[in-house]
Amino acid sequence: MFLVLAVAGLCKGVQGQNIQNNPGSNHGNKFEQLGTILPSPNEYRTASGAPGPKYWQQRCDYDIKCELDEVNLKLTGSEAVTYFNNSPNTLTYLWLQLDENQHSSTKNANYQTGSSMPRQLNAGVVDRLEEFKTDNGYGFNIVKITDALGAALKYTINKTMMRVELPAALKPGQKFTFNINWNYKIADRFKYGGRGGYEYFPEDGNHLFTIAQWYPRLCVYSDFQGWQNHQFTGRGEFALTFGNFKVQMTVPADHVVGSTGECQNYAQVLSPVQMARYTKAQTAKEPVQIVTLDEAKKAETQKSKTKKTWIFKADNVRDFAWTSSRKFVWDALPAYVESKKVMCMSFYGKEAYGLYSKFSTKAVAHTIKSYSKFTIPYPYPVAQSIEAANGMEYPMICFNYGRTDKDGTYSEATKYGMLGVIIHEVGHNFFPMIINSDERQWSWMDEGLNSFVEYLTEELYDNKFPIRGKGPAWAIVDYMKLPKDQLEPIMSNSENIIGFGPNAYTKPATGLNMLRETIMGRELFDYAFKEYARRWAFKHPEPADFFRTMEDASGEDLDWFWRGWFFGTEPCDLAIDSVKAFKADANAPLQQQRDTVAFRKVDKPMLTAFDDISKQRNREDKNIQFLTDQDTTLHDFYWRYARGLEPLDTTTYQVPVPATTEPADEAAKEKVAGKYFYDVAFSNKGGLVMPIIVEWTFKDGTKQIDRIPAQIWRYNEKNVTKTFMKDKEVASLKLDPLRETADIDESNNNWGTMPAPSKFAVFKQKQQPRGQSTGITPMQKAQEKKKGF
Template sequence: MKHLFTAFALLLGLLITAPVSAQWTEQNHAERFEQLGPMLRSPNVYRTASGAPGHMYWQQKADHEIEVELNDENQSIKGWQKVTYFNNSPDELKYLWIQLDQNERAADSNTPKIAESRINPRMNLRQLESILWHDQDLGFKILSVKDLSGNDIPVTIVKTMMRVDLPEALKPGEQTEFTVDWTFNVHDRMSFIGGRPGYEYFEKDGNYLYTMAEWFPRMAVYSDFEGWQHKEFVGRGEFALTFGDYKVKITVPADHMVGSTGVLQNADEVLSATEMDRWNKAKTTFDKPVIIRTQAEAERLEKQKAKDKKTWVFHAENVRDFAWTSSRKFIWDAMAVKQGGNNVMAMSYYAKEANPLWEQYSTRAVAHTIKSYSARTFDYPYPVAISVEATNGMEYPMICFNYGRPDEDGTYSDAIKYGMISVIIHEVGHNFFPMIVNSDERQWSWMDEGLNTFMQYLAEQEWDRDYPSRRGAAHKIVPYMASERHLLEPIMTNSENIIQFGPNAYAKPATALNILRETIMGRELFDFAFKEYALRWMFKHPTPEDFFRTMEDASGVDLDWFWRGWFFGTDPVDISIENVSWYKLDNRTPAQKKADLQKEAEREAYHISQDYNKEDIPQTVVEADPAARDFYNSYNPFSVTPEDEKAYKDFMDRLSQKEKDLLNSGLNFYEMTFRNHGGLVMPLIIQFNYTDGTSEVERIPAEIWRLNEWEVTKVFAKKKEVKNIVLDPYRETADIDESNNFWPRQFTPSRFELFKSAGGVRGASMGDNPMKRARKR
């Protein structure tokens, strides 16, 4: 304990006077709290300063009629499509750009050229193949591009993009139509080429499972903020696509089951009578999935392999893309989900290799995702939502491809179970971001992956009370934010230029949003603003500026400092309790004060020799000779004098009753100094643990750092005495070093084992399988 001054007035003056830092420099007050405006695109008639679409907002539209046939003998696709393109922009367009994403796997693709490679002491075939690339005949073959009169239209193919040179410039408000004939060979996505679409071959029964995505030439986006988005597709940065209506005819072997974007138009032609009955039952079943094609039925079809064909017809309205899947191996189940005033069909397609896991969980997870996301954004507007088991994870409108297979004996680890549920929630959730809130994935992966991972985290926590979410909670981002600086980029970095893609584009923005919701804004303000963003930009093309501005506009909270630190910077959070001083108001009487001074003087004068001298020096000179004594040998400087009593009385008489009450309140003042070691400013969340066993948490907004971004001092008045203090007690801020968050400092031992034990790690792709062990007993 430290005492200040006897004079209460002087003490009070000190407490209300702001301290002046002796190390004040320009670096103490840099840019962390400067407004973000100069770093953002200027508002205009298309996008307002509030983050909403402007009164002259526009976007293009592209309708498609497509006929496609799958050749199950040689794994190839041939197709024809008619595109109707609407120019809703104020600009005259001389040409259109189309994406040819299959060309990312073509022989002349830049993807392998720009990928680093090296030789290791041990190399497997897959690693060597990735160096040699491949000699397979992959990529689009564009057979023709014609107008509706059959005349050829000149095109120029630039890697994964194709420029269509229009015969006449397309004026604002006009539309144009053209056709494209094309074909390509479907690749083995289980090989080193990988990727989102392709086929998986099942050697045991000789069948294929096709996931057909990026399978037709797709219109690129032309926007008010970027013009044409024709950045080459090299595998990571995903897609920027134009909304439109689709009519698609898909011809496949007659025994195949097809799942697709859109609504099946000819169910009575492609489904058996039994399947039709089950399908109609599923439309009115809300409590559990109805199996429409059973495992036994799928296993019979695996062996028969029909030679004839069927054509499935699907329609989809206002979608930015179209994907489908086909296989005779599929089991199919479905259930209805009430959503707003409509019923949504939640469905799953999966091979027997995925059972029993998928039959129990997949469609239920689809239904839960629709409900969870809709509650926080808008009612899911599409008629179907489909999950397909395809050993990967990728999203498209109304349909997504996911992983999660048990062992051959049907048992599985909880890592596989939760991993499967998580990927289904994530990929189905992508219907909201970016399939409907249609951001530019090629440029800003975080706008779909980060926002969606945040929503996934909330949905996971609603699924199971102790759900082992990998991302979302603040402390889980610490290992990434504690990485060496050369391995970090801001979230606001182009998709292709990120070293640690998963942590940067998925985990960090999801964590940032969770911190905004739980710690900075509070759930009520955050949820209102986030929902407003979703409602404003559903079926439109938002930019990062639109998100940042809407979150502030709808909440009334200035978040520029937060966007700067979390999205435009790479600094981590590392705030320490640097020093704590304890003060009490000096309300002692003269007698109490002199007694305390005497104790302090004795303590200051004491030295170890005094104890030894009591035995070694029987008598001192002064003790032996009275003539060696004077006034000071009998003087007591710690006795109370009349002058002391009068000064105390005069002091008390000058105080008002309010001042006397404060003087005798017994308050404890704790002057705390906090140091920002990491650079990222955050609120101070301080838990005071008192000597009586109680606790109290104080929350200081991040703006306390606005005048000194590196060190701040704050005084806290407490009625109770503090035993210890903890900074960020609930691990809310992603602090990378919690060892300096305690006062007094706490030390915990690092444990080590005599023998290293073996065991699975929760969340790994191959976790421990207690189910298998239990079955063996």
């Protein structure tokens, strides 16, 4: 139901960062080192970008028991949490995340956003506005928190964060175990949004549960920030501590559970037939259905009243998520990464069967193989894709979309959208589940890096995979054209970004692809990118660690690129301003081809123009003895000349001036006879420096591309001229023919009418020794007079 209402407009924008070093100049800005923009290296994080000798990080282990109440849509849990203080600091409290409070009308982060009335209003929005006037009953109910002996612990809830006060200070090297009992009402994801919740299927009366960000869990305590306890607003995702998990989920007996980690009791929860299929899947060449479509359809109609408990274990993970539904078909296929078996699995309802049964598990296998090639070998035993009409990632499990029409058909857009989201979400196992960046602060470090490797993986899936913006430079041009008040630097906090998709996903992914294909080359880039993944696997990297590692491992100074693409908002708009053509003239006369004579006087003594205070005080200081006063052997002609002890010669003399050039020999003339020379003037109209890529079209129809590094702009960031020599006459020029630099205005990239060539002379340069006197010197004339010349 929609209501017709009056409309009011809103306008909003932000200003980009100005990080110029010398803003009044046309140089000294874009190629300066990042310097103090990056944090100072220390014992924990080195200047090379690698973890330092005293790098540390905390650990947290969980033993969780929970029960899913499908009838009342409620989850009840208890957890034993063991926190290890590996830091050099003494802690008096711990911070935990309560992400489920996002759904509460009273405990959410209260990050409000401006709004306006649309012409048509969904009646459900009115219900939500009314609901948020009171407590809607969602969010965590913390029943109790106790230490290992059962003594109550004091705690404070601040919106989506909870501080637990320790009964005694937790010193370096110590651990602390405590227990939390909690419950919450599970939210309808389609009504309330969020990462976890349920989807209800009214046609068969069943639910599909995605249980994510569902238990109170430790925040990261780090060397660079202390506690990362920024509120959870739903956009910036999370920063979490690695640890080991044991989780027991009690669910309706006919539900199928997919989860982070490996199941410890399949033999107890699966039927003998299903267990046999799972065993068969361990060595299969094609996906094996452990739960078939017919079995899933039957379960939808015969809802069990009993319960089963599934037990899962996961080591060295930063989070834990799971899914539960009787609607699931489940298939599996092994993949091998450096001889290690990884069980690739998919869970999906009948609504997605026509797509997921054909593509999902094979896409999972392709993804972990491709990402392993570009980063590190996939370290976990399982990788799973769950069709849940959304897209979100957790260790070893992710939730994706992709459903067929009622007749089982689907569009091309649906197919490739599904493949893209599966690759993207499975890829998140690497960024940030393993290379564990802070998503709440720097979304680009997980979304951008992951989108980049997603692009590489899609390209390896099918050479005609329809890429939608995450990689090719041309695809981001429309975003780069936006007015400055609609742009933010990539290096912005995730909560404050207006264009979140382009800023956190597309622009960083595009920048990395530009580095790989255009600026560094694949060999240097791939080595450095793998080194970053290797260094920071299972650790907590920051942006400076990435920037420094990419430079350290490649030997490329990329500060200009980080400065422009990541810290700035200026676009690339390079232009050809003019072209001048030249051709050699073998018979042209040379300037200064002959030796000549000049009339000169000898030089006066090189006395300092002003007798400064230092010279005066040095003369007055009785403790100072000048070396030439102590050692008279140092008194040469010019020592005497400076003191008037040698007379000043005022005579004018003829001095021979030898030619600096001489006619070229026939070999040199022949060398340039067939060459064409071009002076091309370029301008940087957009402000972002980029390599100059020139495509030459010759009069015979052939083409050639020259690539000039971005450093050509370092002495003048606005205008530069470059001379080119070609073997054939040029008909036209074009900048960036393959659209590699995200140039926002291609109308100034072409030069179609070449000027007639000007003639120039060919000569050879005479070489003269460096540091040797030329002309006439006072000493020379003084010696001539002594000898009677």
